[in-house]
Amino acid sequence: MMHEKKRLHPIAIVIHMVKRLKQGPFLALVLLIAIKEKTGDPFVDWSPLFLFLLYAMFAGYMSWRRFTYRLEEHNMYIEQGIVVKKKRYIPFDRIQGISHSSGLLQRLVGVVQVHIETAGRQIDEPEVILSAVSIEEAKQIERAVHHQKRENMFIEIEYKTDIVFTLRFRDVLFLSITSGGVFGVIAAIGAFLSDFDNFIPFERLNIFFRVDDTASTLVFLLVVLMIAYVLSVIGHLFRYMNFTVVKQNKTITITTGLLQKKSISTSIERVQAIAVKESPIRYLFGYVSVHLIHAGGALDDGKHGSLVLFPLVRKNEVTSLVATCFPEYRLHNSFRSLCTRARWRYMLRSLYKVMLIPVITIVFFQRFETLLLLLPAVHVGYRSYKRAGVALEREQLALRSGWLTIKTVYMLKQRIQSFTISQSRMQQRARLCTVHATVMPGIRKKVVDVDEREAKAIYEWFLENKE
Template sequence: MKMMSKQQRLHPAAILFNFFKVIRESLFIIILGFITFRDNNSTYFILGISILIILLAAYSVASWYRYTYRVEEEELRVEYGIVIRKKRYISINRIQSIDLTAGVIHRIFKLVKVQIETAGSGTGAEAALKAVKLSEGERLRSELKNRNKQKEVEVEEEESETPAYPFYKISFKRLFLAGSTSSSIGIMLAFLLIGVSELEQFIPDRFYNNAMTWVIGLSIIIIAGLALLVLFILWVLGIAGTMIKYGNFTITKNNEELFITRGLLEKKQLTIPLNRIQAVGIQESIIRQPLGYVTVFAEIAGGSLDKGEDFSTVLFPIMRAEEVEGFLQELLPSYAKQPDEFTRLPKRARKFYLFRTVIPMVLIGAVIAYFFPQFSWIPIILLIGSLYLGLLRYWAGGYYLEDNHLIIRYRGFSKMTMVIYHNRIQSFETTQHKIQKFQKLATMKLSIIGKLGAGRHYTIKDLDEVDADKLMNWYSYQD
């Protein structure tokens, strides 16, 4: 069928997005000019900034006017460029995913950003329509995916009935729990410490010394109370961040695609073709594992930096471990099997896991004990914690092999279970250093294609030598 549509421009709000973009790109020049002229010649600085803003505004309007798109002869045709006219033709057959994203400004004007990706999109989307009406974005997505419009109308009319396709939506209770048990508090604490350390150079010495004297003069109880207050604030911010990111999270399977919608402030609609899924993972953090909750995610081949912050795509932020098999059975049945027993690491591997985990903590503890002897209790806590983490890593390690797929399990801080099919593995290798060879152990490493076309690597250390050979033979199709 030959599809044609008239040449169209983006919504005028795209002028705003263009303007903000060029302002951001020119921010270094503006700051440099301010620093140069802040003491004198401020009139020239204001005049220069005014002229620059006028030029940038004119450029934004011209960029919007010269940017057009249309669907013609089974292609999406995009033309842009003010002085040099550029044309980009994207065959509909090459399109892998079409994502709709709506930031705060988009939602005010009922607009969306349309991101179109092909298998070779690289670090950026193949085409990105910054601002189109929501109805136009949905129409364009439907047209490019060759969907029957009449069927869509019928589905909309029957929304009150049971969905025709598997559908999951996160509840407020689960969303709150996801935020409460997320690891974002550690990330924010690290940024806070870095920020405080950098802030020190901007604080007057007298004020800084007085503040430190006041803190040192406080009792241990008050200091502990302030630390708990800071942690509580970071915890609340972590909950808020998770709820903003994953608010209204829904996932639906439609034929050969998964559709994910999420976000409160910035609403994202992601399309995941099933044939681009390279592996499915189950993550159990140290906090969530005792509670019996996990995160389910997928490794997707290709993609672009425009996708967002994640190098793995979350299929569901949080669910009970016993719910995973049913969830995958409906959405990705080939990845649903959850084995009861894994082939575990041999007992002789335990000492290596303990050694690798303990040594860094011993070194850190020694530094603390030497420079801050009053905190000599900290190395003891670090030692106990590292011993326990080493045991957790040893207990987690293992694999399950059946026919054409492999399930591996390992732990960093979080326990990870990855389901990978033979035809998705790009490389497989086993290595042995001298001590491992003496102990008849080996390290297994396999790689798949991840986002941005980069490899994703998975390693299990200190497998039994027999098991490592068995896995290598399986990958090589050897008897």
Template sequence: MNDEAVALGPPERLHPLSLLSSLGASLRGMWGLFAAGGYFAVQGNWLLLTVTAALFAIFSVGAAVLRWRRFAFRVGAREIRVDSGLLSQTHRSIPFDRIQDVTVEQGPLARALGLARVRFETGGSAGTKEDGSLAAIPLQRAEEIRDLVRASRGLAAAPAVGQITEEEQPVFAMDLRRVLLAGVFNFSLAVLGGLVGLTQTFGDALNFDPFRRRFWEGLFAPGTPLGDFFLAHQVAAITAGALTLILIGLGTGLLRTVLREHGFRLDRTAVGLRRRRGLLTLTDVVLPARRTQAAIIATGPVRERFGWSTLKLQSLAKEEAGKGDHVVAPLAQEAEIAAVLGAIGWPAPRGPQWRRVSSAYVAAFAAALAPFALIAAANLAFQPAVGTAGLAILAILLAVRVLAWRRYAFALDGDRLLVRSGWWRRRLKILPLRNIQSVDYQQMFLDRWFGAANILIGVAGGGMSGHGIKALPAGTARDIRDHLLSRFT
């Protein structure tokens, strides 16, 4: 046995439960095969349906088993090595000193079996996903690996997953009532998008596609029961349809929020914040304070009226979905947000001197809409209803822009830049000047026309798309750029 094998330790395999995740990935990639099977079933061609099922079993189940058999990992004193691959074998080494974040997750079945998933993120994935993961290993082994990585970096071991010391006061927590309230505010019609995808895949085979006009024309044709009822009770039918959409949106928001935020608890640790949440999938993440690049306080006109906001921290550590924005307070009052910010050493904004942006923010937008307004106005002579609807939509867009401009402002608050924006999606961004990596001065065609300019600000892990100040007077934009860049010299 060579020194490398001794240093790395014996090879370990994943639990057979990891085969389920492999099969799930295979299922997501074989919609065409399912559509073909559904078509053969409707046509009564059972021979081809049997052949299709056999092909799925051979290529999906067989490949998943072979991948599981070829997957192994070794844990050493300073690194983890993952060996995988069927025809092309990969031996990937992940040094402990390059691992920036370790996350332990448990789904409902994994909790029942005492298993967990471990995710590693080093920054080598360019922020798109984690660099490596162990899909299903014993929970005790997952905690040992997490503690080993933390110990190698001089950090204290985290408590075991699911062990919450009640006598320790959390920085922030949400009971079931608060979670349900957050679900109401998270109104969503995303389920309709999923239904559109399903009908696009299986609609023709099943002869059922409610997103096509002919489907409803057949249901509500004169002489049909639904058609006669709609003609006799038009107001009631329209009201029932609107209420159905509202109930779908509320139900979707409640379901998504309860599944994600149930049991939400945020605790202070020696290095930052520890967040635990999830009903079916329990996630346990530690967010180092020193890796936090920016804070975002998000709200809306309805939520703000009742004093509710959401706090996100933009960090170099990536979220489960590959994003750098970590929600650390899904629904909180101002004092609770101040407490969370204080836990990482960031004071909450207190009465900054706000400076409004230029009216070019509205004027340039109106100029961009002008061609569409002319088309809609010209269409009044040929299709009055379409032209009127187009002008109404443009007027609403312009009104929303005006309301957003009235809120858009920025402030230099000591060693931080504050940017307040949006009317419907209201945001307050807190950017410590020490975290700013780059500053760009930008002028588009319409900006030059109105004497305005934009400032684009880049922070580590956030790119250039998320932060900046739009529609500043050109001279003010240059002064702000020079002030921010002076921090680098």
């Protein structure tokens, strides 16, 4: 059955325009330099900015005009490109996941953005993004894909009843307060100030913060940190409000967001491993986060191949929740600790990383008190040793490591693509090895200083009945 060619909603012109403005940092920097040299004529001074805006508007219109898509019986046909026209056929059976998101612009006109993840996609290959289609059209695409995959039940996000997990408001607030996104906000503020330093009257700030006044400088830095922290908390609140996980048949659907609502659907068959992360502050209160390592792109705009399943969950509830979504996995905490021969190696490695600081301060400044830095370094190494471990079951391997944030990865045997053992000369003397398990290209987990016999046992288990 052949369908006619369709275009995106006209709001896509504005969306493409905004993307052009965001994706032109070099051109924007050139324009800023041109604007700074004032001639006294406003038309001449601001003409580069006007030209850049006209270019963004023209590019946004042409991107919308030249983009068409068509649903056929077994595939989707897409044409796009402003200068060079590209044609692309996407078979429905190669579509692995479909996610929806609706930002402010989409919600104003009642449309959604459809993000289609395809199998076999290269890391540098663009995914399929329909930036503005009607809700009914998005459902039609999903129906066509599920029909091709012989799934009789169509997922409708608005009428879910089988809810596996819901993030409560108090948990969202705790997640936002304990997030580490403040450093990214500080970096963004620093980049903004470095680009617009000539437009901001910093000299007026000297009335309140004198350069030679240490106390005023510390207060200024504290204010910047507080602003960055508040912005980070607000950003996480907007991102994780209304976070819900639903399972239906072999599909996991995640909905999240306050201002920009997202709906992410991914097949259980794409999941390669499950990772549990334990940060220090959240772990003290009995919370962890669970992530999926899946064969696909960054569906939630995070790290490639990683998808947040439970951003914050009680540790005693992880096993039952994961078993509801993935019955073949067994999450536990019964890890085999590393042998005592590895303890001193972990502590010495931690010392090596900070040894240079006290050496320099003692040689040049005679500050012997910097030797106190060695004590926390030893503690970090000992903590890394105590938390590292491996757990081998019949069809599952679990590796755990880390010192500040402990990360545990659970991998099914049939999902492990490769397993390697490496051994340095020092490890050879201590009869220790480093084990590496790869679940997909570019994503692997390792544990250092595993007992040699235990590493060989895991390797033999991996090769057993492996064709």
